[in-house]
Amino acid sequence: MRYSRRMERVKPSAIRSVQKKIVQKQGVISFAAGLPDPDYFPLADLKTATMEMMEESGRSALQYGMTKGYAPLLDLLVERMRAKEGIDAKPENILMTTGSQQGLSMCAMLFLDEGDVVVAENPSYLGGINACRPYGCGFIGVDTDEEGMVIADLDNVLSENPKVKLLYVIPNFQNPTGKAWSLERRKQFMEVINQYDVVVIEDNPYGEIRFRGEAVPSLKSMDTQGKVVYLGSCSKILCPGLRVAWICADESVTTQFEQIKEGLDLQCNQFAQMQVASYIQKFDLDAHVETIKAAYKKRCDLMLSLMQEHFPSSVTYTKPEGGMFIWVELPTSLSADEILDDAIESGVAYVPGEYFYANEGAKNTIRLNFTTVSEEQIQKGVLLLANVLKKYI
Ligand SMILES: Cc1ncc(COP(=O)(O)O)c(C=O)c1O
Structure with a gap:
């Protein structure tokens, strides 16, 4: 096919390929999603x-x-x-x-x-x-x-x-x-x-x-x-x-x-x-948004407190006031992408942050989603991830 030259600049999303890899491994607790919780669709x-x-x-x-x-x-x-x-x-x-x-x-x-x-x-x-x-x-x-x-x-x-x-x-x-x-x-x-x-x-x-x-x-x-x-x-x-x-x-x-x-x-x-x-x-959209916010806040707070308790102290992260994501920075010598297979093998997944940059990305970063996981999954998943990180730090 004689595709347009424009198509040479269109690349498949690296994030989707990570998500595919996770779906293939059953039972993994995934902090890699970017979706709202369907349980809260009215x-x-x-x-x-x-x-x-x-x-x-x-x-x-x-x-x-x-x-x-x-x-x-x-x-x-x-x-x-x-x-x-x-x-x-x-x-x-x-x-x-x-x-x-x-x-x-x-x-x-x-x-x-x-x-x-x-x-x-x-x-x-x-x-x-x-x-x-x-x-x-x-x-x-x-x-x-x-x-x-x-x-x-x-x-x-x-x-x-x-x-x-x-x-x-x-x-x-x-x-x-x-x-x-x-x-x-x-x-x-x-x-x-x-x-x-x-x-x-x-x-x-x-x-x-x-x-x-x-x-x-x-x-x-x-x-x-x-x-x-x-x-x-x-x-x-x-x-x-x-x-x-x-x-x-x-x-x-x-x-x-x-x-x-x-x-x-x-x-x-x-x-x-x-x-x-x-x-x-x-219906009352404002009341509906309040319900979503309360649920997401609970999950975000739980995740942050578990990270505070279990992550190595050299790992830093944002403390969001809203939205769906926490951003994690590992020591600069580490590559989140290289650790990912090990994490998935241990039962937990995330998206390496380097994929979110227009140019060269910081390899020591991770995006964690807290909206599509239950509190129980957060409890287990953060501990699994903390253990993986401790192996490398
Ligand atoms: C920052 C940002 N902009 C836009 C979108 C796309 O949203 P929509 O579903 O409205 O196309 C997303 C989806 O996750 C997003 O995170």
Whole structure:
């Protein structure tokens, strides 16, 4: 086949190949997943919302709809973004996407030319990086500390690299580190980027899953120059299978996205959008999110306390205030990838952190997920992992 040259830049996900390896070994306790807990999908309420929606307006649910999205859902999302993120948007600013993953792909398509440079947190979400790769861009990673992206480093990168066009950031409970940016750091970030001709993608699928500390306003809410493209998603607060997500941007930018969307798939799944709208109208999404948060907090706290008790003291890790992940740093001489087979053999699995970097990754890092494992599995799995680490440290 005469594939496009673009395809030479598309690589299979290393994370998926690790996950395949784990699935093949039965009985392994896996901290390698990146999924919400299906036990917390509101099955009965979604079923009721769906049945009622079908009875009330089944024919329009099965018909084509607007490219921008289902109007009542756009209104509900405007309201939700104002309440949760302090974003002052109108339906004109929003376009529904098939998961935020499609939003990421569309951003890459809209903004990137060959030779452009994308700046991302170091490490970052591989799906975001991979969405950009086909367009032949370069990547620069900027490190983060406990407060967020290191501003002096960001300023240096932007002043030294005029080809930077796009910044891709996840300021809330980042995948893979679980870190959240402080308010002060968000303000500093906006001050710096406002001096450059760049676009910021603020990817926020985990923002509402804050189970500790105070909510911090989004970058989009501080955006006075229309430079931030905000990506929201129902995947972590409701369920990912419906693929209901959205872009919020300056109206002129949203119009461009609309043209791309027409060419991609005309519109998002009308049925799924109407299911979500019906669920939000008839049930209490906030109460549902509180339930998820309580469950995830319990698991995260348990995992952290067991790690504190059993991990060698030279191993450090983040203490997330929300989201789904803990990021572990081993002594620099160790490779998490080389230890993985031993860990799987012992009955526990994780994703080596080196796969989450756009360029060369830190080999001594690990991503641990705490949302798809029971408390009992956490008890056993952390002990198994601690024993494996002790063999090497
Ligand atoms: C940071 C980040 N962005 C985007 C996505 C994709 O989410 P969606 O299900 O909305 O496509 C994920 C999925 O895990 C993610 O972690």
